[in-house]
Amino acid sequence: MANLVEIRDLKVEATSDAGRVIEIIHGVSLDVAEGEIVALIGESGSGKTTIALSLMGYARTGCRISGGRVMFAGRDMTQLSEREKAAIRGTDVSYVPQSAAAAFNPAQTIMDQVIEITRIHDLMPRPEAERRALELFRALNLPNPGTIGRRYPHQVSGGQLQRLSAAMALIADPKLVIFDEPTTALDVTTQIEVLRAFKSVMKKGGMAGIYVSHDLAVVAQIADRIVVLKGGEILEVGTTQQVLDAPRHPYTRELLSAFEPKHYASPARPEMTARKPPLLDVLGITAGYGPVQADGLPLMRALKSVSFRLEEGRNLGVIGESGCGKSTLARVIAGILPQAKGDIIFDGRQMARSAAGRQKEELRKLQMVFQFADTALNPAKSIEDILARPLAFYHGMNRRQREARVCDLLDMVRLPRTVRHRRAAELSGGQKQRVNLARALAAEPRLILCDEITSALDTVVAAAILDLLKELQRELGLSYMFISHDLSTVQAICDEVIVMYNGEKVEEMATGLRQAPTHPYSRLLFSSVPKLDPRWLDSLELDPELVSAFARR
Amino acid sequence: MTRSATHIHAAGYSLNLVGLLGFLIVVVWAMVAITAPWITPYPIGEIVDFDYFGPISDKFWLGTDYLGRDILSRILMGARYTVGISLVAVTLSCSLGVTLGMTAAVVGGWLDTILSRLLDALNSIPSKLFGLVVVAGVGSSIPVLILTLGVIYTPGAFRFARALAVNINTMDFVTVARARGEGTFFLIRSEVLPNIIGPVLADLGLRFVFTVLLLSGLSFLGLGVQPPDADWGALVRENIGGLPFGAPAVIFPSVAIASLTIGVNLLIDNLPQKIRDRSN
Numbered sequence: 001m002a003n004l005v006e007i008r009d010l011k012v013e014a015t016s017d018a019g020r021v022i023e024i025i026h027g028v029s030l031d032v033a034e035g036e037i038v039a040l041i042g043e044s045g046s047g048k049t050t051i052a053l054s055l056m057g058y059a060r061t062g063c064r065i066s067g068g069r070v071m072f073a074g075r076d077m078t079q080l081s082e083r084e085k086a087a088i089r090g091t092d093v094s095y096v097p098q099s100a101a102a103a104f105n106p107a108q109t110i111m112d113q114v115i116e117i118t119r120i121h122d123l124m125p126r127p128e129a130e131r132r133a134l135e136l137f138r139a140l141n142l143p144n145p146g147t148i149g150r151r152y153p154h155q156v157s158g159g160q161l162q163r164l165s166a167a168m169a170l171i172a173d174p175k176l177v178i179f180d181e182p183t184t185a186l187d188v189t190t191q192i193e194v195l196r197a198f199k200s201v202m203k204k205g206g207m208a209g210i211y212v213s214h215d216l217a218v219v220a221q222i223a224d225r226i227v228v229l230k231g232g233e234i235l236e237v238g239t240t241q242q243v244l245d246a247p248r249h250p251y252t253r254e255l256l257s258a259f260e261p262k263h264y265a266s267p268a269r270p271e272m273t274a275r276k277p278p279l280l281d282v283l284g285i286t287a288g289y290g291p292v293q294a295d296g297l298p299l300m301r302a303l304k305s306v307s308f309r310l311e312e313g314r315n316l317g318v319i320g321e322s323g324c325g326k327s328t329l330a331r332v333i334a335g336i337l338p339q340a341k342g343d344i345i346f347d348g349r350q351m352a353r354s355a356a357g358r359q360k361e362e363l364r365k366l367q368m369v370f371q372f373a374d375t376a377l378n379p380a381k382s383i384e385d386i387l388a389r390p391l392a393f394y395h396g397m398n399r400r401q402r403e404a405r406v407c408d409l410l411d412m413v414r415l416p417r418t419v420r421h422r423r424a425a426e427l428s429g430g431q432k433q434r435v436n437l438a439r440a441l442a443a444e445p446r447l448i449l450c451d452e453i454t455s456a457l458d459t460v461v462a463a464a465i466l467d468l469l470k471e472l473q474r475e476l477g478l479s480y481m482f483i484s485h486d487l488s489t490v491q492a493i494c495d496e497v498i499v500m501y502n503g504e505k506v507e508e509m510a511t512g513l514r515q516a517p518t519h520p521y522s523r524l525l526f527s528s529v530p531k532l533d534p535r536w537l538d539s540l541e542l543d544p545e546l547v548s549a550f551a552r553r
Numbered sequence: 554m555t556r557s558a559t560h561i562h563a564a565g566y567s568l569n570l571v572g573l574l575g576f577l578i579v580v581v582w583a584m585v586a587i588t589a590p591w592i593t594p595y596p597i598g599e600i601v602d603f604d605y606f607g608p609i610s611d612k613f614w615l616g617t618d619y620l621g622r623d624i625l626s627r628i629l630m631g632a633r634y635t636v637g638i639s640l641v642a643v644t645l646s647c648s649l650g651v652t653l654g655m656t657a658a659v660v661g662g663w664l665d666t667i668l669s670r671l672l673d674a675l676n677s678i679p680s681k682l683f684g685l686v687v688v689a690g691v692g693s694s695i696p697v698l699i700l701t702l703g704v705i706y707t708p709g710a711f712r713f714a715r716a717l718a719v720n721i722n723t724m725d726f727v728t729v730a731r732a733r734g735e736g737t738f739f740l741i742r743s744e745v746l747p748n749i750i751g752p753v754l755a756d757l758g759l760r761f762v763f764t765v766l767l768l769s770g771l772s773f774l775g776l777g778v779q780p781p782d783a784d785w786g787a788l789v790r791e792n793i794g795g796l797p798f799g800a801p802a803v804i805f806p807s808v809a810i811a812s813l814t815i816g817v818n819l820l821i822d823n824l825p826q827k828i829r830d831r832s833n
Contacts, residue, residue, distance in 0.1 A: 380748045
């Protein structure tokens with residue numbers, strides 16, 4: 001039997017702004033059988049989305065399919081006219097985008113958009129389409145399937161919207177569904193629901209799927225086969241079990257080992273007798289946004305009376321879902337957002353509420369590194385200027401001292417010295433994050449606040465950054481406060497973890513002690529992190545009460 | 554490089570041909586403004602021709618005006634007033650407007666509110682009317698003209714710079730500098746300004762053109778540069794009677810205004826790019 005999809009020697013070219021033509025896909029061949037789910041996995045820029053889009057005969061602006069064949073159900077998508085391709089899109093092949101929030105039109109009801117495909121292609125009368133949509137809402141386990149269609153996209157949560165975009169893709173009963181990182185933007189507790197819904201609908205309908213992702217653990221739950229991509233080439237193809245258990249290509253092995261980062265944490269507390277006063281002591285912080293109310297607190301409280309302490313030379317992890325207040329906590333400590341109540345005692349001194357009121361020396365000892373490396377570096381300045389400023393500001397170095405020190409700092413973060421003449425836009429994501437780290441190190445701090453610094457990076461790059469952090473800690477005796485939604489990252493580097501939920505600290509525990517979390521929310525959060533085992537999702541049983549109480553579906 | 558055919562490289566900068574053309578026009582007019590007293594063929598106030606609205610001839614390259622004065626000499630001298638007054642006025646309005654705009658965006662809070670409302674109020678007065686009232690009230694002199702033009706175009710520059718700076722202000726690198734303890738002056742000069750300088754310069758060019766046109770307009774109404782001196786706008790007004798005869802005396806001052814404004818626009822839209830060496 002012929003395969004549903006047969007890609008042979010696919011080549012895609014892109015034209016850069018300077019008019020240079022670059023080949024971004026170098027002759028890729030792959031098959032998808034009827035009813036099979038194939039995962040495309042690789043780092044950003046590996047061409048996984050480009051290949052997936054070529055199945056619809058589509059190339060993004062500036063790109064062009066320059067060679068090879070994309071056979072779908074016996075027709076070559078590269079040879080069809082635009083009109084013929086439009087007839088296939090939505091009905092035979094459909095697409096679930098990464099950001100459902102951006103894919104829905106805020107001005108139309110959900111039902112109108114879900115059944116839009118049947119209207120465009122004139123497939124069935126409206127009542128029948130709505131009936132089908134209802135079935136899909138039930139199959140995708142959406143709450144209130146009968147009425148959800150009447151709502152507008154902003155009235156449902158992110159996880160629901162992602163499932164609704166799947167309903168949109170499935171309404172015309174396509175032969176192939178392309179999932180483009182559909183759960184990457186979701187919290188782990190929400191991700192489980194969405195993955196389960198996808199899996200059951202796909203199995204029931206016997207549809208084939210292409211699942212694009214960078215997360216091996218997520219892919220392991222849903223895919224039959226895995227295709228590992230790098231730099232527009234296929235490195236390895238195999239069944240899920242085979243790729244996970246016996247990877248053949250070194251890059252696949254690297255991906256797998258990066259998934260389980262080396263554990264550096266030393267959870268055992270230092271001897272109680274030898275304890276010095278803590279480096280950072282946070283006492284009952286309440287902070288938030290919006291107008292100040294009669295009780296002196298802001299309207300929207302992002303942090304509610306959070307306290308913790310951090311000993312010198314140790315690392316603290318802060319985890320929780322988006323919106324739990326973990327980034328706000330870092331901003332309060334750094335003095336970017338003044339707290340409404342509570343005190344911050346750092347290195348034995350009480351800190352002023354805002355950075356403007358703190359002394360230079362206090363500011364120097366506490367540095368912060370941000371999540372998005374690109375926006376944290378001034379695009380108009382060279383790396384040398386960026387790194388030299390804290391040297392002049394905090395240490396008053398002259399030009400020659402600064403030049404030497406900038407080179408030292410670049411060595412420290414393992415970047416070649418030549419990058420100092422470049423600008424941020426000319427560096428890769430991992431390099432930018434290293435420059436951010438170097439800028440924080442330039443101040444010679446005691447504590448660095450790391451706000452999701454590895455979240456925007458590929459697994460392998462993130463693992464290298466973690467290695468670097470730990471190495472720097474050994475050499476310079478730093479402490480880190482490490483904020484993340486990714487449990488494995490936090491476990492790799494932190495000695496202690498606090499779990500936050502809805503602006504409150506719900507649990508404080510040492511990592512690596514194999515000690516089970518006690519608070520129900522932490523249990524839910526910890527058990528929701530996908531594992532590399534393909535049977536994990538099916539065997540996972542979450543307490544439904546716990547889920548309904550805490551997961552924001 | 555593939556695009557070097559249309560680019561000129563000099564002193565570490567790359568400039569394309571259109572930009573070069575604009576640059577040359579601006580430089581020529583600037584040179585004329587500086588050297589005018591030495592290159593005018595006739596004294597500007599002297600009646601040298603018995604005919605009025607004389608045609609182009611060997612003696613008078615651009616003809617003569619309604620009193621029989623040499624138009625070439627008057628345009629060359631007029632460049633001094635038009636280019637000089639406009640340049641000083643636009644520098645004044647842009648530096649004031651951009652500085653205030655960035656400060657308002659970076660500091661925020663009540664300072665932003667007060668500055669914005671104050672300059673909005675100023676903006677609500679029509680520019681020509683404002684110029685007319687001030688010049689008619691105080692009397693016309695070059696410092697008064699410069700200050701009036703400068704004040705008229707400050708709110709626009711403020712609004713423009715503030716809108717750009719508000720976007721930059723929310724970026725993480727500004728937050729980083731704030732958390733480092735940097736002052737407002739460093740924030741606006743080093744973090745915000747370099748990221749908005751391109752649009753701000755383009756705006757400066759546009760505003761220069763507006764200033765030239767408003768100055769010419771005021772002079773045309775008789776409130777600008779006073780006789781016997783004349784800027785280009787005043788030259789058009791003086792000789793407007795020659796329009797039915799197609800006299801060069803009214804055409805050429807208009808051409809001068811047009812060439813300067815177009816030249817500035819071409820230059821601003823194609824500013825030289827600094828070539829950065831990334832090899833070492």
